[in-house]
Amino acid sequence: MATVFFLQKIAWKTGTSFGFRDGWAIGVTPENVVAGWVGNTEGQGRPGLMGVQTAAPVLFDIFRILPNNNSWFEKPTYNFMYVPVCRQSGFRANTDCPDIDTLFMPPNAIKVSQCPYHKLIHLDVTGNFRVTESCEPPSNMLHKSWFILSPAMEYYYRQRNIDYVSLPPFKPGCDPLGTGSLTGKLIEIMYPQAGAKIYVPLEINGERGRTVFTAAHRRAGAKIFWSLDDAFIGTTQNFHQLGLNPSPGKHVITLVDENGTGVSRQFEVLEKENR
DSSP states (O other): OEEEETTEEEEEEEEEOGGGOOEEEEEEOSSOEEEEEEOOTTOOOOTTOOHHHHHHHHHHHHHHHSOOOOOOOOOOOSSOEEEEEETTTOSBOOTTOSSEEEEEEOGGGGGSOBOSSEEEEEEOTTSSSBOOTTTSOGGGOEEEEEEOOOHHHHHHHHHHOTTOOOOOOBOTTOOSSSSSSTTSOSEEEEESOTTEEEOOOBOTTSSBOOEEEEEEESSTTOEEEEEETTEEEEEEESSOEEEEOOOSEEEEEEEEETTSOEEEEEEEEOOGGGO
16 A cells, blocks of 8 residues: 655555564655564564554654655556456456456456455345255345455454454255355364474573464354364464464364364474474
């Protein structure tokens, strides 16, 4: 985004690593490029350690002390076109995107994939439940475009978009997959990735650190019960993170909610010489 600070226009972007381990921010003007990073020597996650809240203020402080010529990038005058873009996802708009922006982009942008997150869903007459033709007459259905994200994406997107509405559940007895989710996912493991090989460094005091395991659940307030190699290790609700220190070797992390929906993932903790 481009923002004006003290009569200076800056194009800037922030980012936050998985597990809130560090945050970064990069800003650009015609004269300067500034990058800011905020983290800790332990590599452990900290709630609230996000780029927009930690690294961005540092970035703007640096720009305030740099020379400012009040200049800005010139808009190209050729070899560009206007492309319709989905406001929520940033992808090229598809026929189900209700809110569309028009951006000035290179001609090849028309080849970019269309928005994969807006899809047409079918609701009952109340608009509160999804249905299929096997349990609801098509004449009674409401057809509506819906912005559908995975549980992990929902977790981050909702933090900055309070108007985001999760996908409605299926009407009782009408779920074709038995999952309660159009995507087949209610729980998603955000970290570690599938088949990840993790090296856990030593802390300053010489003890081995902890790896922050992170998950997301599509339903707000849901409880998740965590197990490591079939041994129960803890319960989370709303904020689904656990700091663990598995022994070197291969492991399986398993998450199950109070309704019995579960997901598992294999990973490996490396010895020091194998990192």
